[in-house]
Amino acid sequence: MIRKSNSVTARSQPRRLSSSTRSQKSERRTSFGSMDYRATTLEPHHIIVEDQQMDDERWSRLAFALGMPYSDTRRSSPEATRFAQQVRSRRTISSKxxxxxxxxxxxxxxxxxKMMKCRTDALFHRDGIPDDVPDYEVEEGWKMQLPTPKxxxxxxxxxxxxxxxxxxxQHGIISNNRGEPCDLHKLSQPVPDVYWPFFIIEALDDSMLAARNACAGSAATCNxxxxxxxxxAQEPMKAYHDMNFLWNLSKAAQSFSLAINGKTACLNTHNSEGCLPHAVGVIRTYRLDDEQEVEAMAARIGSIFVWAENCRLQWISDLLGHFDRRVQLCKDTMAKNGVSYDPTELANFGVVPKTRRSIIKSVIAESLPRWAWPL
Structure with missing residues (x-):
C-alpha cells in the first residue's frame, strides 16, 4: 500500500541563509549537492560516504554475512521491460x-x-537521527544539523x-545514547505505518552526489x-560486551538505498564497519534505459526484500522478545515481593491491579536518566 505525504516543516531545512527566490523545499534539495555538505553535515554525524564502488571481495564478504546472493542475476519481467522502454523513450526525465x-x-x-509497506515523500521524525548536533553547536559553514529525512x-x-x-x-519512552528520553513509537515508525525501514530511494534532479548524500542521511537514521x-532493550546506560548480540546487531542495523539521477541509479549499502558508526558504500551502478541492467537491479532489490523478511525481521523479533523478558522480569519481581512481605489480603487492599501497559511503562521508565524521573 502506497500513500503520499507532501508536508514539509521548517525542521527539515539545514541551518543556512535562504534566498528569497527559493522555496524551502528547493533549498533543502540543492543543499545535498553542495561540495562541503559531507564535511559540514554528514561527517559531524559520523556518516562516512565512499564514492568508489566496492570491489568483488568486499561485496562478497558482506553478502555472505547477510545471507544474500553475491552475483547478479537477471529475471525478465514485463514490468522491467516496460520500465526500461519508457525511460529510453524520453530524452530527459525528471525525478517526479x-x-x-x-x-x-x-x-x-x-x-x-506481504509484510512490506512503503510510503512516498514522507517526512521522518527526528528521533532516530544519529548523534544529532544540538543548536548551540551549529556553526555556519562548519557544522550543520542533518536535514530531516524525506x-x-x-x-x-x-x-x-x-x-x-x-x-x-513498540510504544513508550526509552533512553537514547545521550541518556535523553526518546519516543520508541517514533523510532520504530519514522514515517506513519512503516516499521523499521530498510530500503530508501532518493530521486533528485540536481546530481548523483546530491541523491547519494540524501540517501546517506535517511538510511543512517533508519540504522x-x-x-x-x-x-x-539490552542494558540501558551500560556498555554491552556480548559478541553474539553485537554481531546480530551489525546485521540488523543494515539498510540499502537507491540513489537516482536522470537515467542512472546507484545501489548503496549502509552499515557499521569497524569504528565507523554509519558507512555508505556503492554496490553497483545501473543504467535505467538498459533492459538487462534494469532486470539485474530488480533482481537485486528482490534479494534485499528476501533478506529483510527472513533475516532482519527475525532479529528485530528477537530484540522485542528480549525487551518483553525485561517486562516479565519486572512483573515477576513485583509479584514475588508482594508474596514475600505482605499477606495476600493486605497486598491487594486498595491497590489497582497493574495492566500489561503499565508494567511496560515502568520498565521503560528504568531506562530514563534520573533527571527525567517524575517527582
Missing amino acids: EMTSLLLPLLVAVAKDH PTITLGYSSGAFNSHQLEL NALMVFAGA
Whole structure:
C-alpha cells in the first residue's frame, strides 16, 4: 500500500541563509549537492560516504554475512521491460517522472512480500537521527544539523509483520545514547505505518552526489533508530560486551538505498564497519534505459526484500522478545515481593491491579536518566 505525504516543516531545512527566490523545499534539495555538505553535515554525524564502488571481495564478504546472493542475476519481467522502454523513450526525465515510472516496478518486485509497506515523500521524525548536533553547536559553514529525512520512497515493514503484543511493546519512552528520553513509537515508525525501514530511494534532479548524500542521511537514521532501541532493550546506560548480540546487531542495523539521477541509479549499502558508526558504500551502478541492467537491479532489490523478511525481521523479533523478558522480569519481581512481605489480603487492599501497559511503562521508565524521573 502506497500513500503520499507532501508536508514539509521548517525542521527539515539545514541551518543556512535562504534566498528569497527559493522555496524551502528547493533549498533543502540543492543543499545535498553542495561540495562541503559531507564535511559540514554528514561527517559531524559520523556518516562516512565512499564514492568508489566496492570491489568483488568486499561485496562478497558482506553478502555472505547477510545471507544474500553475491552475483547478479537477471529475471525478465514485463514490468522491467516496460520500465526500461519508457525511460529510453524520453530524452530527459525528471525525478517526479522517474518516481511514477519506478513505482509499478517496485510493486511487481514486492508482490510476494506481504509484510512490506512503503510510503512516498514522507517526512521522518527526528528521533532516530544519529548523534544529532544540538543548536548551540551549529556553526555556519562548519557544522550543520542533518536535514530531516524525506526520501522519495521509504520501504519497511507493515504492522502485519508483528503480532499484537509486539506492536504494543513498540510504544513508550526509552533512553537514547545521550541518556535523553526518546519516543520508541517514533523510532520504530519514522514515517506513519512503516516499521523499521530498510530500503530508501532518493530521486533528485540536481546530481548523483546530491541523491547519494540524501540517501546517506535517511538510511543512517533508519540504522540508528534500531541501534538506539537495541541499546535500551539490552542494558540501558551500560556498555554491552556480548559478541553474539553485537554481531546480530551489525546485521540488523543494515539498510540499502537507491540513489537516482536522470537515467542512472546507484545501489548503496549502509552499515557499521569497524569504528565507523554509519558507512555508505556503492554496490553497483545501473543504467535505467538498459533492459538487462534494469532486470539485474530488480533482481537485486528482490534479494534485499528476501533478506529483510527472513533475516532482519527475525532479529528485530528477537530484540522485542528480549525487551518483553525485561517486562516479565519486572512483573515477576513485583509479584514475588508482594508474596514475600505482605499477606495476600493486605497486598491487594486498595491497590489497582497493574495492566500489561503499565508494567511496560515502568520498565521503560528504568531506562530514563534520573533527571527525567517524575517527582
